[in-house]
Amino acid sequence: MEFSSQPLNDRWCFLKRIGKGSFGEIYSAYDMVLQENVAIKIEPISKDEKRLSLLLEISILKKLQGCPYATQFIHCGKNLHYRFLIMELLGKNLSQLLKEQTFHQFSLLTTIKLGIQMISAIEYVHKIGFVHRDIKPSNFAIRKNVQNQPDKELCCILDFGLAKRFLEKDGKYRPPRLGVGFRGTARYASLSAHQKQDLSRKDDLISLYYSLIEFLKGSLPWSHLKDRDEIMKLKIRYNNLELCQGLPPEFTQFFLHLQSLGYSDEPNYKYLRSLLRNISVREGFGNGKYDWEIQEEQMMSIHTDSKETSDSGNQIKIYKMETDSNGQINLKEFVTSFKNEKERKKKEK
Numbered sequence: 053m054e055f056s057s058q059p060l061n062d063r064w065c066f067l068k069r070i071g072k073g074s075f076g077e078i079y080s081a082y083d084m085v086l087q088e089n090v091a092i093k094i095e096p097i098s099k100d101e102k103r104l105s106l107l108l109e110i111s112i113l114k115k116l117q118g119c120p121y122a123t124q125f126i127h128c129g130k131n132l133h134y135r136f137l138i139m140e141l142l143g144k145n146l147s148q149l150l151k152e153q154t155f156h157q158f159s160l161l162t163t164i165k166l167g168i169q170m171i172s173a174i175e176y177v178h179k180i181g182f183v184h185r186d187i188k189p190s191n192f193a194i195r196k197n198v199q200n201q202p203d204k205e206l207c208c209i210l211d212f213g214l215a216k217r218f219l220e221k222d223g224k225y226r227p228p229r230l231g232v233g234f235r236g237t238a239r240y241a242s243l244s245a246h247q248k249q250d251l252s253r254k255d256d257l258i259s260l261y262y263s264l265i266e267f268l269k270g271s272l273p274w275s276h277l278k279d280r281d282e283i284m285k286l287k288i289r290y291n292n293l294e295l296c297q298g299l300p301p302e303f304t305q306f307f308l309h310l311q312s313l314g315y316s317d318e319p320n321y322k323y324l325r326s327l328l329r330n331i332s333v334r335e336g337f338g339n340g341k342y343d344w345e346i347q348e349e350q351m352m353s354i355h356t357d358s359k360e361t362s363d364s365g366n367q368i369k370i371y372k373m374e375t376d377s378n379g380q381i382n383l384k385e386f387v388t389s390f391k392n393e394k395e396r397k398k399k400e401k
């Protein structure tokens with residue numbers, strides 16, 4: 053989409069495109085009233101107005117105001133060409149952050165910290181009567197520096213364009229529809245989504261479960277596949293405890309709880325969070341830092357060190373998580389030169 057240099061509504065100056073999805077585009081922009089950068093989500097207005105996903109998104113985001121895991125709503129409107137939503141600008145999404153990690157994995161600590169917040173974010177969406185239907189790492193992004201407290205980074209939920217009401221306005225449960233189309237993203241979709249069934253709260257948490265496994269293992273057994281039916285075949289094969297093999301036993305309990313749920317059952321969010329917290333307590337994680345924070349600190353210290361040391365001293369330590377035959381997770385240490393690491397990242401881009 054091309055924009056004139058004229059600010060939108062004489063207030064928002066477009067800076068750059070930060071995301072592109074199936075329905076619209078996301079830009080960063082400067083808000084001349086708030087005097088800070090914001091995010092603008094744009095959806096072209098279709099002639100028949102059949103595509104109303106941004107309208108749905110706006111109405112859900114408004115309902116979620118006050119939830120710490122939702123972006124702050126600033127404004128919405130439309131002109132001749134597109135409908136727009138102005139909201140708080142967040143940092144990178146979890147898929148981008150994951151790709152920046154060595155071996156595309158998060159540590160157990162980072163996964164648990166994220167997992168607990170992601171469960172809460174999903175719970176908020178369910179509490180207002182909606183199923184998200186597209187839970188995946190790129191639909192969560194980090195809010196940096198909450199009130200200038202860097203340790204209060206929060207993981208926010210995005211993109212309600214595919215959400216669906218499961219409760220009527222009077223609080224009654226909507227009966228499942230038959231033969232609905234596929235909704236979501238093939239890699240993270242639940243088996244019910246593949247089987248074209250109406251989705252419920254359980255399915256959002258199954259997509260979250262797949263995301264957490266991907267965080268820890270670096271990939272899912274079907275990550276290399278594009279074809280939806282092929283992905284479904286592998287999901288059927290791995291619809292058991294094999295997927296969480298080698299991970300702490302709480303992931304087995306997590307999966308068993310999700311498996312026990314029927315279409316209209318309310319998930320036990322508290323129990324799921326407590327499973328992740330148990331791991332954190334056992335491992336003594338305390339208020340540890342996210343992987344990307346540690347990486348940033350390491351980069352800064354390497355930068356300082358490299359000024360004073362020779363090339364051979366210019367190295368960073370990288371750890372790979374491996375599972376041994378007893379199912380025990382071990383950290384294996386690698387040493388890679390800083391220069392090589394930089395080159396590897398360049399190549400990946």
Ligand SMILES: Nc1ncnc2c1ncn2[C@@H]1O[C@H](COP(=O)(O)OP(=O)(O)OP(=O)(O)O)[C@@H](O)[C@H]1O
Pocket residue numbers: 070071072073074075076077078091093123139140141142143144145186190191193210211212213
């Ligand atoms: N408020 C925001 N602040 C910063 N980045 C954002 C914001 N909203 C969205 N993004 C970025 O834009 C990407 C796409 O956003 P979103 O998922 O809302 O769009 P979409 O068109 O529905 O995409 P898709 O069809 O891929 O799900 C996100 O993954 C995120 O990286």
